[in-house]
Amino acid sequence: MAGAVSVKPFTVFVEGNIGSGKTTFLNHFARPDVDLLSEPVDMWRNVEGHNLLGLMYENPSRWGLTFQTYVQLTMLDLHTRTSTHPVKMMERSIYSARYCFVENLAREELMPAADYVVLDEWFKWITSHFHIGGDLIVYLRTCPEVVFERMKARAREEESCVPLEYLRKLHKLHEDWLLNQTKFCCPAPVMVLDANRDLSEMEEEFRKCEPIFSAALQKT
Numbered sequence: 001m002a003g004a005v006s007v008k009p010f011t012v013f014v015e016g017n018i019g020s021g022k023t024t025f026l027n028h029f030a031r032p033d034v035d036l037l038s039e040p041v042d043m044w045r046n047v048e049g050h051n052l053l054g055l056m057y058e059n060p061s062r063w064g065l066t067f068q069t070y071v072q073l074t075m076l077d078l079h080t081r082t083s084t085h086p087v088k089m090m091e092r093s094i095y096s097a098r099y100c101f102v103e104n105l106a107r108e109e110l111m112p113a114a115d116y117v118v119l120d121e122w123f124k125w126i127t128s129h130f131h132i133g134g135d136l137i138v139y140l141r142t143c144p145e146v147v148f149e150r151m152k153a154r155a156r157e158e159e160s161c162v163p164l165e166y167l168r169k170l171h172k173l174h175e176d177w178l179l180n181q182t183k184f185c186c187p188a189p190v191m192v193l194d195a196n197r198d199l200s201e202m203e204e205e206f207r208k209c210e211p212i213f214s215a216a217l218q219k220t
């Protein structure tokens, strides 16, 4: 189409703990006008035959930097992907990678301090040289005990040894980043949904977001 202008889509980051229902949320909003970008977990589980996700959980000190560097690359690829859709919805972001997952590995001393510094240098350079954007964050807020049960029920092999304590730490980092805003910047306004609710009740929670999308869709 001659002169097609790729307008900047209304960009949503769907954030939340492991097992908080992000995939369910994304599937609810799967529609022609929305460019859905799920977390590239399958890429993390097979990079030329290497399962970086599995390696990270087995030995975070040895493989945390390797894994999180690749996560950062794959998320940057998704952030910089142009879209002709009026709405672009991403599962997580380069921000939760840095402020939740990398921060957790460092604070729990599961990652050498030098690795943490290098990852942070990459993050600072990327976010100062690329316009990552982000117009809204939808925070699927849960309590650690609920997502622990869901994670076990989902039974993803690499997560089989993830303890409840790990989810508690990740929860606290999400709360501090998105609600308490204690240390890290929040790149967009946050909409909080109660994602502890059963799947059957989540439709009601998701409907709270409809006006946002219809507003974004009307703009085009």
Ligand SMILES: Cc1cc2cn([C@H]3C[C@H](O)[C@@H](CO)O3)c(=O)nc2[nH]1
Pocket: 018, 039, 041, 053, 071, 075, 092, 093, 094, 096, 097, 101, 159
């Ligand atoms: C952006 C980002 C997503 C992400 C997911 N994960 C882990 C949590 C889950 O076990 C799995 C899929 O989300 O990957 C991680 O360790 N670091 C991450 N960083």
